[in-house]
Amino acid sequence: MTRARKRPASDGTPSRERVVDALRAVEDPTTGTDVVRSGLLAEVDVTDEIVVVRAGLSELDETTRPSVATALERATAGVPGVESARVEAADGDETTATATERFDRVIAVASAKGGVGKSTVATTLACALAADDEVALFDADVHGPNLPTLLDASGPVHSTEDGRPEPVTVAGEDAALELMSVGLLESGAPLAWRGSMAHEAVSELFADTAWEREETLVIDLPPGTGDVVLTTLQEVPVDGVVVVTTPFHASVDDTARSVELFRDEGVPVLGAVVNMAGTTCPSCGEAHELFPGDGVDDLAAPVLAEVPFTPELQQRPTPGTAPDPVAPLAESVRDAAEAPWAVDAPEGTVDIRDAPAAERRERVREAFRARAPDEPFRLLSDRDPSPVVEFLADLVGEPAAAFETSVERRTPEDWLLTTNPP
Numbered sequence: 001m002t003r004a005r006k007r008p009a010s011d012g013t014p015s016r017e018r019v020v021d022a023l024r025a026v027e028d029p030t031t032g033t034d035v036v037r038s039g040l041l042a043e044v045d046v047t048d049e050i051v052v053v054r055a056g057l058s059e060l061d062e063t064t065r066p067s068v069a070t071a072l073e074r075a076t077a078g079v080p081g082v083e084s085a086r087v088e089a090a091d092g093d094e095t096t097a098t099a100t101e102r103f104d105r106v107i108a109v110a111s112a113k114g115g116v117g118k119s120t121v122a123t124t125l126a127c128a129l130a131a132d133d134e135v136a137l138f139d140a141d142v143h144g145p146n147l148p149t150l151l152d153a154s155g156p157v158h159s160t161e162d163g164r165p166e167p168v169t170v171a172g173e174d175a176a177l178e179l180m181s182v183g184l185l186e187s188g189a190p191l192a193w194r195g196s197m198a199h200e201a202v203s204e205l206f207a208d209t210a211w212e213r214e215e216t217l218v219i220d221l222p223p224g225t226g227d228v229v230l231t232t233l234q235e236v237p238v239d240g241v242v243v244v245t246t247p248f249h250a251s252v253d254d255t256a257r258s259v260e261l262f263r264d265e266g267v268p269v270l271g272a273v274v275n276m277a278g279t280t281c282p283s284c285g286e287a288h289e290l291f292p293g294d295g296v297d298d299l300a301a302p303v304l305a306e307v308p309f310t311p312e313l314q315q316r317p318t319p320g321t322a323p324d325p326v327a328p329l330a331e332s333v334r335d336a337a338e339a340p341w342a343v344d345a346p347e348g349t350v351d352i353r354d355a356p357a358a359e360r361r362e363r364v365r366e367a368f369r370a371r372a373p374d375e376p377f378r379l380l381s382d383r384d385p386s387p388v389v390e391f392l393a394d395l396v397g398e399p400a401a402a403f404e405t406s407v408e409r410r411t412p413e414d415w416l417l418t419t420n421p422p
Contacts, residue, residue, distance in 0.1 A: 013048060013049060013081050014046055014049065014051060014079045014080065014081040014082045015046065016044050016046050018079050018080075019044050019046060019051055019053070019076055019079050019082075020036060020041070020044055022075045022076065022078060022079050023035055023036055023041055023044075023053070023072060023075050023076065024036050024037075025075055026068065026071045026072055026075050027071075028040045028068070029060065029061075029064045029068065030059070030060060030061075035055060035068070035072070039056075040055050040056050040059065040060075040068075041053070041054075041055050042054045042055055042056060042090035043090065048083075049081055049082060049083035049084065050082075050083060050084045050085075050086075051076050051079070051082050051084070051085050051086070052085075052086045052087075052088060053072050053073075053076050053085070053086070053087045053088070054087075054088045054089070054090040055068075055069075055072060055087065055088075055089070055090055056089070056090050057069055057087075057089040057090070058089055066207040069087050072087045073085050073086075073087045103136070103211075103214050103215065103216065103217040104214070104215050104216065105133075105215065105216045105217070105239050105334075105337055106216075106217045106219065106236065106237060106238045106239050107125075107216065107217070107218050107219070107238070107239060107240060107241075107242060107270070107333060107337060108218075108219040108221050108232075108233065108236075108238045108240070108241045108242070108267075109121055109122035109125065109218065109219065109220055109221060109241070109242050109243075109244060110221045110223075110229065110241050110242070110243050110244070110258065110262075111221075111223045111224075111243060111244045111245065111255070111258075112223070112224065112225070112243070112245065112251065112254035112255045112257065112258040113223055113224070113245075113250075113251055113254055113255075114144070114223040114224075116223075116244050116245055116246050116251055116275055116276075117244060117246075117275040117276065117307075118220065118221075118223060118244040119141065119144075119146055119147060119150060119220050120150065120275075120313065120317075121242075121244045121273050121275060121307070121326075121329075122137070122147070122218055122219075122220040123137065123147055123150045123151060123220070123317045124313070124317045124322055124323070124326045124329075125218060125242070125322075125326070125329055125330060125333065126177055126218040126317075126319075127172070127175075127177065127317040127318055127319045127320065127321060127322055128321070128322035128326055128327060128329065128330035129216050129218065129330045129333075129334075130172070130175040130176065130177045130319040130320050131174075131175055131320045131321065131322075131330075132330075133215040133216045134213035134214060134215040134216070135177040135178070135213060135215065135216045135217075135218065135319070136167060136177060136178040136179075136180070136211050136213050136214070136216070136217045136218070137151075137170075137177055137178065137179045137180075137217075137218050137220070138179075138180050138181075138205070138206070138209075138217060138218070138219045138220070139179070139180065139181030139182065139183060139220050140202050140219050140220060140221050140222060140228065140232055141220050141221065141222045141223070142182050142202060142222065142228065143222060144222070145181045145182045145183030145184075146183065147179060147181050147183065147220060148168075148179065148181050148183040148184055149183070150316065150317065151170045151179060151316065151317060152316055153168050153170050153179050153184070154168070154184065155168065155184045155185065157180075157184050157185055160210045163208075164208045164209065164210040165180065165185075165205070165208055165209055165210065166209075166210050167179055167180040167209055167210070167211060167212075168180070168184055170319055171319065172318040172319035172320040172321060173318070173320065173321075174320045175319045175320025175321075176319050176320075177213065177319045178211060178212065178213050180205055180209045180211075182205070202228055202232055206232075206236060219232070219236070219238070221233075221241075225258055225261050230265065233262070233265060233267050238267060239268070239337045239340055240267075240268045240269065240270035240333075240336060240337050240340040241262055241267055241268070241269050241270060242269075242270050242271060242272070242273060242304065242333060243255050243258060243259060243262075243269060243271075243272045243273070243299075243301065244272070244273045244275055245272060245273075245274060245275070245299070246274070246275055246276045246277075246290075246291060247274055247276070247277055247289070247290070247291040247296055248291040249291075252296060252298055252299060253298070255272065255299060256298055256299050256300050256301075259272075259299065259300055259301050260300070260409065263409065263411060263412050264412070266412065268340030268341055268411070269301050270304065270333060270336035270337060270340060271301050271302040271303060271304035271332065271333075271336055272296075272299050272301045272302070272303050272304060273303075273304055273305050273306075273307060273329065274296055274303055274305070274306045274307065275307045275309075276290050276291070276307070276308070276309040277290075277306040277307060277308055277309075278290060278306075278308050278309070279308055279309040279310065280308065280310070290309060297406075298406075300408040300409060300410070301410075302336075302344055304329055304332040304333065304336065305325070305326065305328060305329040305332065307325045307326060307329075308325055310323070310325065312324075312325075313325065313326070341411050341414075343380065343410045343411060343414045343416070345378065345380050345410075345416060346378055348371075348375070348378060349378040349379065349380050349416070350363065350364065350367040350377075350378065350379050350380065351380040352364065352379065352380070352381055352382075353380060353381060353382040353414070361391065364379065364388060364391065364392075365391075365395065367379075368392055368395060369395070376418055376419060376420045377392065377417075377418075377419050377420075377421065378416065378417065378418050378419075379416070379417040380414065380415070380416055380417075381414075381415045381417065382413050382414060382415070383415065384407065384409075384415055385407060385415050385417040386405075386407050386417070388417060389403050389405050389417075389419055392419065392421065396421055396422075398421065398422050402421075402422040403419045403420065403421055403422065404419065404420040405417065405418070405419040405420075406418050406419075
């Protein structure tokens with residue numbers, strides 16, 4: 001069984017006929033015809049915006065089964081109105097297109113740049129979650145697979161009876177987690193793979209790894225927004241992405257663009273971890289900033305944790321424990337993943353998302369006039385609210401340029417405007 005990630009529902013309810021028509025574009029590699037004509041498609045169940053497709057996946061060769069299941073899921077998810085798509089084997093076979101389907105929660109950790117501590121955050125987060133959950137950690141950073149080094153883990157990687165690679169178990173005193181990484185399979189030589197080769201390596205490990213701990217999967221993505229990152233997020237049903245950045249303005253700017261890209265792809269961004277947020281002098285005990293300025297407010301994503309540069313975080317992570325700066329992060333990620341598209345707006349924000357178009361302007365006018373003179377005005381809308389500033393400027397007889405304004409796109413369909421009138 002494979003599952004498409006949930007995304008905001010679109011207008012209209014899908015029909016079985018439209019789903020079947022979309023599935024005609026998927027080829028049965030055994031016959032060379034589409035899956036409908038060949039009889040591989042067994043059943044299509046449409047309940048509101050949720051679609052379950054059952055097909056004879058066990059009839060296919062093991063090498064083609066994952067790609068066919070993924071193609072079925074993509075075709076189904078692309079039908080207008082489909083909010084959630086799931087592909088199952090018609091005969092109840094547990095063979096899956098991606099082994100990640102079995103997990104209750106899938107969290108990806110990403111960064112716009114290398115060197116910001118993404119892998120450290122991913123590893124430490126997984127270790128913190130392992131205190132209460134069954135946790136697996138997948139190293140998708142094929143060009144720099146350093147999670148084995150961070151956790152002092154090594155092969156050999158054994159196989160199950162049917163040839164599936166088994167993850168390595170990393171144990172702490174009171175907890176353990178499972179780890180799979182290309183770094184466990186290679187000898188340590190530099191990996192100079194082209195994009196397609198890297199993607200195939202990640203996809204194969206996703207499809208085949210025989211996980212046993214199936215509550216939470218943490219994925220360490222490669223830095224940037226290249227092919228491996230985007231195709232991984234398209235093929236794996238993640239519940240949300242945590243982005244990692246430093247406070248340095250260039251890193252924050254690139255991270256903000258990555259947040260927008262993830263949301264454009266329909267991937268919920270749970271929030272950001274600001275790493276190396278400062279340091280404390282070991283001699284005098286005084287706190288110091290490592291980067292000039294503070295551009296974190298420009299991230300357009302909630303900050304889940306601000307982690308200082310501290311020797312404690314340079315020590316080897318241990319499953320079941322986490323340093324004090326990171327310990328609250330696990331709970332924040334759990335909470336955010338429960339409602340990944342929720343918008344955490346500040347108290348007093350005016351919400352016009354459910355208001356009829358004819359009432360929106362009046363609601364904004366009343367709320368703006370009722371606020372205290374020294375308070376910023378915040379507005380939550382389901383469309384870009386930037387033009388509202390012109391309306392507010394007309395109310396007070398000031399130019400719009402005199403308003404200090406920021407607009408954040410919190411989800412693909414939710415925008416937060418904050419403005420300070422002159």
